[in-house]
Amino acid sequence: MAAAAIATVSLSSVPREKRPRHCASTFNFNARQFSNSSSHCHSFTLRPRVPRPRAACRVIVAQAGGGYKVAILGAAGGVGQPLSLLAKMSPLVSALHLYDIAADVEGVAADLSHCNTPARVSGFTGEDELAGCLSGADVVVVAAGVPRKPGMTREDDRFGANAGVVRELVAAVADHAPPGALVHVISDPVDSTVPVAAEVLKHKGAYDPRRLLGVTALDVVRANAFVAARKGLPLADVDVPVVGGHAAATILPLLSKARPKAAFTDDEVEELTARVRDAGAGGSATLSMAYAAARFLEASLRGLDGHGDVYECAYVQSQVVPELPFFACRVRLGRDGVEEVMGSELRALTDYEARALEALKPTLKASIDKGVAYVQQHQEAALN
Numbered sequence: 267m268a269a270a271a272i273a274t275v276s277l278s279s280v281p282r283e284k285r286p287r288h289c290a291s292t293f294n295f296n297a298r299q300f301s302n303s304s305s306h307c308h309s310f311t312l313r314p315r316v317p318r319p320r321a322a323c324r325v326i327v328a329q330a331g332g333g334y335k336v337a338i339l340g341a342a343g344g345v346g347q348p349l350s351l352l353a354k355m356s357p358l359v360s361a362l363h364l365y366d367i368a369a370d371v372e373g374v375a376a377d378l379s380h381c382n383t384p385a386r387v388s389g390f391t392g393e394d395e396l397a398g399c400l401s402g403a404d405v406v407v408v409a410a411g412v413p414r415k416p417g418m419t420r421e422d423d424r425f426g427a428n429a430g431v432v433r434e435l436v437a438a439v440a441d442h443a444p445p446g447a448l449v450h451v452i453s454d455p456v457d458s459t460v461p462v463a464a465e466v467l468k469h470k471g472a473y474d475p476r477r478l479l480g481v482t483a484l485d486v487v488r489a490n491a492f493v494a495a496r497k498g499l500p501l502a503d504v505d506v507p508v509v510g511g512h513a514a515a516t517i518l519p520l521l522s523k524a525r526p527k528a529a530f531t532d533d534e535v536e537e538l539t540a541r542v543r544d545a546g547a548g549g550s551a552t553l554s555m556a557y558a559a560a561r562f563l564e565a566s567l568r569g570l571d572g573h574g575d576v577y578e579c580a581y582v583q584s585q586v587v588p589e590l591p592f593f594a595c596r597v598r599l600g601r602d603g604v605e606e607v608m609g610s611e612l613r614a615l616t617d618y619e620a621r622a623l624e625a626l627k628p629t630l631k632a633s634i635d636k637g638v639a640y641v642q643q644h645q646e647a648a649l650n
């Protein structure tokens with residue numbers, strides 16, 4: 267393994283033209299980049315503040331506040347609140363707009379605004395304030411809806427409620443957010459809600475597949491944690507791509523592509539695959555989901571900011587599996603959102619992975635079709 271590069275530098279030693287546009291302030295989000303292959307992975311870790319030389323600090327203060335505007339919809343929820351806190355800590359975020367139908371969001375915004383990090387925080391509640399929340403947003407995170415309760419499946423139980431929430435909120439994104447805004451969909455079932463969002467954007471003439479991303483980062487975070495624990499590997503080094511979708515039957519961790527290379531017995535492959543797939547069965551995750559969504563948000567912002575080699579797994583429109591118009595896969599993130607879908611990762615699968623990929627296709631296809639049909643039915647009903 268090549269040495270990991272830590273992205274935090276003393277800016278006073280870097281020529282001005284080579285400095286990043288935005289840089290760390292209260293916390294360091296350290297980007298670790300694996301440089302021993304064509305694919306890369308980034309993870310961020312939060313580190314306590316360490317004293318810096320004065321010259322470096324002056325540059326940081328001068329550049330703070332020039333970052334991106336992020337809108338979080340559903341910000342008063344179990345995922346939304348900790349995600350908002352983590353976004354407030356990001357040096358790349360200069361404005362944080364928090365929206366929820368629950369008026370509590372005003373209190374969340376006031377509370378967060380007292381954290382001495384540069385992002386300005388504003389709370390928005392009620393439909394009348396949604397347009398203001400979305401105005402000028404670079405990234406809109408949709409975390410609104412009904413969470414999974416113990417025993418529920420992601421796919422069916424919440425589809426009716428959350429498809430309606432996503433349809434309504436994404437329609438507002440099309441109407442009020444800038445055309446270049448990235449949309450991150452967290453609301454489950456992601457396998458269906460992302461197609462719902464795509465259809466809504468198409469009907470509004472505002473669809474750009476590069477800018478619509480289903481957030482499956484929690485599956486990667488879990489796979490990394492479980493593999494590191496099982497194989498006794500350092501957590502920061504482990505990177506497991508997770509493909510397919512984001513339901514128990516459609517999540518597929520590709521252990522054969524995990525880095526660092528490790529030998530897994532058949533039993534380990536079955537056990538780890540089942541563990542990643544079923545990790546949400548005890549009820550909806552909130553804190554780990556917020557961490558995963560914040561990591562994904564940070565990666566997207568680094569992509570927008572022009573950093574090279576930003577890779578994450580996400581559920582996006584692609585042709586890597588021709589019969590599945592949406593598929594979770596590692597993607598390269600850049601100034602236009604998804605700049606490349608790394609379909610090469612599906613080559614040279616093990617027999618187990620190839621069989622699992624075949625097996626998940628009908629379920630994922632049905633979930634995609636369900637999302638598309640939902641919006642079409644709604645459009646037809648609206649016309650009648």
Ligand SMILES: NC(=O)c1ccc[n+]([C@@H]2O[C@H](COP(=O)([O-])OP(=O)(O)OC[C@H]3O[C@@H](n4cnc5c(N)ncnc54)[C@H](O)[C@@H]3O)[C@@H](O)[C@H]2O)c1
Nearest residue numbers: 340342343344345366367368410411412413452453454555
């Ligand atoms: N993608 C993933 O890996 C993943 C993981 C965990 C949870 N989730 C999903 O994220 C969503 C949020 O989960 P949670 O635990 O925070 O739920 P929660 O019930 O705690 O919070 C949801 C929030 O959404 C708000 N909301 C509902 N309808 C809204 C609307 N129309 N406009 C604005 N806000 C609205 C609610 O007032 C609430 O504050 C759920 O759909 C859940 O299933 C996804």
